[in-house]
Amino acid sequence: MGDPHRVGIVGLGVISRAYLDTLADHPGVRVVAVADLDGARSAEVAAALPGAEAMTVDRLLDRPDVQTVLNLTTPAAHTEISLRAINAGKNVYVEKPLAVTFPDGRTVVDRAASAGVRLGCAPDTVLGTGTQTARTAIDDGLIGRPLSASAVMVTPGHERWHPQPDFYYAPGGGPLLDMGPYYISALVHLLGPVRAVVGAASRLRAERTIDSGPRLGQRITVQVDSHVTGVLTHASGALSTITTSFDGVATTAAPIEVHGETGSLAVPDPNRFDGEIRLFALGDTQWRPLEPRAGYAGGSRGVGLIDLADATERRPPRAGGEFALHVLETMTALLRSADEGRRIELTTTAERPVPVPLTSVEEWKARSSGR
Template identity: 75%
Template sequence: MGDAHRVGIVGLGVISRAYLDTLVGHAGVRVTAVADLDASRSAAAAAELPGARALTVEELLSSPDVDTVLNLTTPAAHAEIALGAIGHGKNVYGEKPLAATLEDARAVLEAAGKAGTGVGCAPDTVLGTGVQTARAAVEAGSIGRPQFASAVMVTPGHERWHPHPDFYYTAGGGPLLDMGPYYLTSLVHLLGPVRAVTGAAGRLRAERVIGSGPRAGERIPVEVDSHVSGVLEHVNGTLTTLTTSFDGVATTAAPIEVHGESGSLSVPDPNRFDGEVRLHALGDTRWRALAASAGYADGARGVGLLDFLTADGERVPRASGELALHVLETMTALLRSAAEGRRIELTTSAQVPAPVPLTAAAQWHGRPA
């Protein structure tokens, strides 16, 4: 364990358990510290992690026993924690989005560049067999040259199940910034970066009602648009229509579809690591499922962090800060386009991450296949 990457976790909310399930027991990672604004959470987590200390946030960011900070705070705090970690010479990998604003995200990457530290960012679900098998099919020419795509995310909102959903409806929240990274990151893998966007947005309700937990029945204000639609112009000329909404109930639309000259591809939920990829080739009479041919099999939250840690400066991490910045600019440009009623050209781009070859769990985690 002497060569293990030492990780400190800031933010011990719902998603932290999923990360811990992946990290605990991994031979290449040691969780050495945990911190949360709620000290009781830190103490409880440390008690379950041999060798980990419960620290304050400030203590963790400066701890000599931490090489990489895993930032699982709410979006409004992402930049502050990232900048604090970088200021102490730490690498940082965080939940999406990279920051609540484009300016803050740029500041994070600029600080990391000056400090010589690395920045990585979720989502990593796109590295699973679902999106990666779809990408392999596109790159193999199974649909011919891509012409256009659609991406659709519709849900009534997270307040039905989340006991503290306030941040979903404040700055840095909303359906686009919350769920959009899964779809937009997938689209970069499938079709490449975006050069311009046109957006429209609105909100159905001024308040939401918490549906579970100790605050059930409490009303919370909606301070951001809860429905965002738009058109993305990819650098390669492909057009994508995007809908993200907390104002619907359900949809039968495929999460992502990519249409080409000689076929159409149905891509599974990018918020999952797996799922069925289906192809309808020109001349066929029905859709057919494709066997998994790429991606981290049995992927789980944290596989992007493992990919980030093993990059070690020798390659661009697949869940890189640069990709997260481009995705964030795409989203904020859509919101600005909606507010200003005009097409917005982007100032960032992103290198399409290296594809993930089909990798059994035993290879990426040491688990039985």
Template identity: 75%
Template sequence: MGDAHRIGIVGLGVISRAYLGTLAQHPGVRIAAVADLDAARAAEVAQQLPGTEALSVEDLLAAPDLDTVLNLTTPAAHAEIALGAIGHGKHVYAEKPLACTFDDGKAVLDAATAAGVGVACAPDTVLGTGTQTARAAVDAGLIGRPFAASAVMVTPGHERWHPNPDFYYAPGGGPLLDMGPYYISALVHLLGPVRTVTGASSRLRGERVIGSGPRQGERVPVEVDSHVSGVLEHAGGALSTLTTSFDGVTTTAAPIEVHGEKGTLAVPDPNHFDGEVRLYELGGTGWRTLPPSAGYADAARGIGLLDFLRADDRRPPRAGGDVALHVLETMTALLCSAAEGRRITLTTSVERPEPVPLTPAWMWKGPQDPQEGPREGTREGTREGTQGCLPM
């Protein structure tokens, strides 16, 4: 085997720990550099990763020996960091959302196309066995023709547990841009792209109190609406209703339900990779749990990046930038609809990503064959000396 695919991580906040848990020991990638606005934090993380260098953000983006930048900054910085990496000829995998505005997201994809590099974006939770098993059930016709879905996320707000929750309530935050990517991405996988949206939103209070950490008791201003509802009309004709809230306490609703003429599917929380998929068939007497039949088993954050690196001309990345841009436009259009009181037709569409076959953990956590090199045309081989071996 040759060298592993070289990754630089920008942003070392809470979510970075989950990515490091997946990527730090993967044989097909090497975390070559890390950067954070807090230089001491970057140095601490680098010290825990043999062979990893702590750099400034600017130096990491310009480093000639990196192939892909993993962008884990706050949403407001997503577009700036992505454009900086692309400007230096690097691929980008970003935390969600792709950007704070549709125009910024489109600029990122346009720049990547011009530079000949790839862009992919979280969430990758929808590639796990939960959403993928549900999709397989829909595709197999177990509920007949799907005509409607509901997606519900209700929480009292992240300030109860997050030590620095400011960005959740700043422009680019809010329940829709923060949590909506999970639910809308799942709906796109299940039902296809969105054609039009109608939205409504509200704001329960103007500030939040941090509930944990060194800033406990500090008040954070709320600059965005904290409860957003909408109707999504899918290109195939199905209607989805969506609720995302930082104002409620809890809900008894299933995270996602898909209704068809022959049955209803209860889909697990798309914020997680797995979970029970349950089917209630027309004329049946109760719910039936479906065994996992598709998706990356035992997946964790970063599986979308590994999937991205194995994409080629035959199989685009399943968490690709085109999906992220379509999801971003769906969300920003919902917010615009809520503000202006009108139905909005989207300008983007996207093909449903290819389904993920049932893939056991040993296949994606390491190479199937120690003698196997990268497939021709995959992103591991886009630079001289980058010969990592990644499954699937």
């Protein structure tokens, strides 16, 4: 057991609570610094974390003991904070998406590579038992050669529950860039990288009304398309369809289904780490559940950062920057395709990350990188 990996967090909004719940009591990680535009919020979070100090972003980036910056800012700030951290010689793990635009994402990945620092990006939910068990089932041939998949996410919009939902409807937001990373990351884990896309998009209304919190009843402007659908052509030849929408109410569709020559898989919500995986094999009369056989059991947000801290030259981070860049290009190409009305060929590819062996909660929580 070595010294804990020391982390500084920039951005302490709603999602930070989920990360803190994972990292605060993990022996391999220590949060030593936190920063937020709201100084009172920084002080409150630091007070609940033994050994952590509230400070400005500048001071956090200057601290020599911060090894990795966890970038939990809003999407519009992802690139700036990531680049500043990389320039300060820090590893970076950033909340999804990697950046608002593909060129910005490319810049972040290239800068990290030239600086010799590690770069990781959410989502890490796909490292849980849900997606990883489904991947193992495919790799073990339980559905034969995979031919196609569908991914569906339909909600009435995050303004119904989020007290500050503006960024969901600003550039970098929308259902695809907000929720698409979960679904496209899962599809790439399951079927491999994407070669080309065709997209279509629409916008139901120009304004949204906040339904909770201190701004209850306020209206916000919708600057992005709120319903995006498309077809992904994978390098393997498999075809995926994806629908992400803030304009619907509910759906009976499985979050992800994968169809092969000899069977079909129902894959759980990739926004979660676990969930039931079901197989309908050719000749069967009903779906049957599969027991977890891979992934971080009981995983929670922050596992990807822990995985990054434990990475080596022989085993790169499973939620790494190149993978996130490919997901980002897939999404931005879908939006571009919808705008231009044509098929878009991608310029990036991504290796499917090394599978996660079935790892118990006790095992991954006890892990210490010593880096």
